[in-house]
Amino acid sequence: MVNEAEHNKIIKPVAVIHTDFSEKFGIPRQAGLVPELEARIELMPEFSKPEAVRELETFSHIWLIWGFSENKTETANLTVRPPRLGGSTRVGVFASRSPFRPNGLGLSVVKLKEIITGKNGISIIVCGADLLDGTPIYDIKPYLPLSDCVPNALEGYTAGTKNHRLKVVYQPEMLDALKDKKQALIGILEQDPRQTYFQEPSRIYGLYFAEFNIKFKVSDDILEILEVQKL
Amino acid sequence: MVNEAEHNKIIKPVAVIHTDFSEKFGIPRQAGLVPELEARIELMPEFSKPEAVRELETFSHIWLIWGFSENKTETANLTVRPPRLGGSTRVGVFASRSPFRPNGLGLSVVKLKEIITGKNGISIIVCGADLLDGTPIYDIKPYLPLSDCVPNALEGYTAGTKNHRLKVVYQPEMLDALKDKKQALIGILEQDPRQTYFQEPSRIYGLYFAEFNIKFKVSDDILEILEVQKL
Numbered sequence: 001m002v003n004e005a006e007h008n009k010i011i012k013p014v015a016v017i018h019t020d021f022s023e024k025f026g027i028p029r030q031a032g033l034v035p036e037l038e039a040r041i042e043l044m045p046e047f048s049k050p051e052a053v054r055e056l057e058t059f060s061h062i063w064l065i066w067g068f069s070e071n072k073t074e075t076a077n078l079t080v081r082p083p084r085l086g087g088s089t090r091v092g093v094f095a096s097r098s099p100f101r102p103n104g105l106g107l108s109v110v111k112l113k114e115i116i117t118g119k120n121g122i123s124i125i126v127c128g129a130d131l132l133d134g135t136p137i138y139d140i141k142p143y144l145p146l147s148d149c150v151p152n153a154l155e156g157y158t159a160g161t162k163n164h165r166l167k168v169v170y171q172p173e174m175l176d177a178l179k180d181k182k183q184a185l186i187g188i189l190e191q192d193p194r195q196t197y198f199q200e201p202s203r204i205y206g207l208y209f210a211e212f213n214i215k216f217k218v219s220d221d222i223l224e225i226l227e228v229q230k231l
Numbered sequence: 232m233v234n235e236a237e238h239n240k241i242i243k244p245v246a247v248i249h250t251d252f253s254e255k256f257g258i259p260r261q262a263g264l265v266p267e268l269e270a271r272i273e274l275m276p277e278f279s280k281p282e283a284v285r286e287l288e289t290f291s292h293i294w295l296i297w298g299f300s301e302n303k304t305e306t307a308n309l310t311v312r313p314p315r316l317g318g319s320t321r322v323g324v325f326a327s328r329s330p331f332r333p334n335g336l337g338l339s340v341v342k343l344k345e346i347i348t349g350k351n352g353i354s355i356i357v358c359g360a361d362l363l364d365g366t367p368i369y370d371i372k373p374y375l376p377l378s379d380c381v382p383n384a385l386e387g388y389t390a391g392t393k394n395h396r397l398k399v400v401y402q403p404e405m406l407d408a409l410k411d412k413k414q415a416l417i418g419i420l421e422q423d424p425r426q427t428y429f430q431e432p433s434r435i436y437g438l439y440f441a442e443f444n445i446k447f448k449v450s451d452d453i454l455e456i457l458e459v460q461k462l
Contacts, residue, residue, distance in 0.1 A: 007367035030378035056326035058387035095287035136238035147261035156289035
């Protein structure tokens with residue numbers, strides 16, 4: 001039996017990520033589901049030097065190990081209820097990617113778009129991140145397809161839940177203000193940000209994305225954008 | 232700018248892994264390279280209950296986030312020298328999977344073979360682990376091919392280094408004592424456990440694996456097993 005306390009570890013952020021999500025509602029359930037989403041990773045001052053990312057640009061994808069920053073509970077339950085299973089079926093915490101887990105660590109693969117060396121240090125621009133704005137990053141690693149890509153891996157109980165997509169309808173001029181973030185917003189909405197499949201066609205939802213509040217409703221598999229408010 | 236100290240985090244092992252590697256020499260450079268390698272993950276008492284792994288058996292592969300337990304240095308260099316590049320080329324620490332990194336976290340995908348509920352708790356039998364015996368595990372997550380498998384990801388500077396394999400020769404009876412671990416040992420040796428490609432055909436190497444000390448030498452691309460000592 002291992003001595004537990006001996007292996008307790010203090011980890012410190014190596015970077016922080018800036019995304020267009022100021023709250024959890026709307027964040028894609030996994031990384032890569034909305035590839036149009038751009039985010040900026042800023043290395044902490046002690047790592048913010050070109051040598052720390054030397055040759056990183058030769059990879060197309062990178063891993064982020066990060067902290068579920070909104071999850072401050074000390075004790076984690078042994079089971080969780082994945083939203084994709086309707087929210088009532090319980091699975092083991094180690095059989096899920098839920099944020100409510102021992103140590104509160106998240107794992108996401110994102111596409112590497114660009115590394116910028118500015119006078120304030122190194123920024124890494126990535127696509128497809130499923131992280132809240134301001135999330136601390138505890139490690140950045142290259143994605144190695146030889147070991148990390150397992151094409152024949154089984155999807156387990158998540159099989160069959162992945163193809164649910166909404167059709168997003170809107171007045172064309174409504175999304176002009178979003179400029180180059182328009183496709184990312186549509187991608188988010190197509191994924192169906194609602195917690196469960198419970199049908200409540202009269203309910204108006206509000207989703208914060210970048211500097212906008214997006215109002216929408218959903219009926220059957222059609223999501224209608226009602227309003228785009230600039231904050 | 233984020234407040235660094237605010238996001239410092241204490242993490243505690245959720246499990247410990249038992250492998251056939253009592254030292255670093257011989258451990259495959261990445262998970263999955265030697266699929267015959269079996270290891271046993273034992274959950275810590277507070278998580279060692281069937282509900283913590285409920286539905287985990289529906290997945291074929293799992294992620295381990297673990298601690299490089301032999302790496303006790305407090306400060307990490309910004310660059311490292313990957314063995315696969317010959318040991319003299321430096322790349323950024325965030326462009327490598329080196330153990331010598333800030334926070335010392337490792338990431339490995341392993342094949343899930345079996346979950347055993349015994350009177351001492353839950354054990355998870357996995358294949359392909361590249362971890363030292365006794366390594367603390369900080370998280371276990373299901374591998375989700377939809378987000379985690381990126382078949383078109385670029386291999387970066389690691390391209391072209393992956394196909395180096397040795398031919399392993401030995402007297403047939405020499406490996407009888409290894410029983411069902413024979414193929415795993417051959418897999419380890421085929422990967423070329425030596426640190427660099429420096430040719431030193433007269434050198435005799437010793438590799439500890441399970442309860443054996445394996446003596447071998449390498450000439451050109453042929454590895455000859457000289458002796459198998461039971462410890």
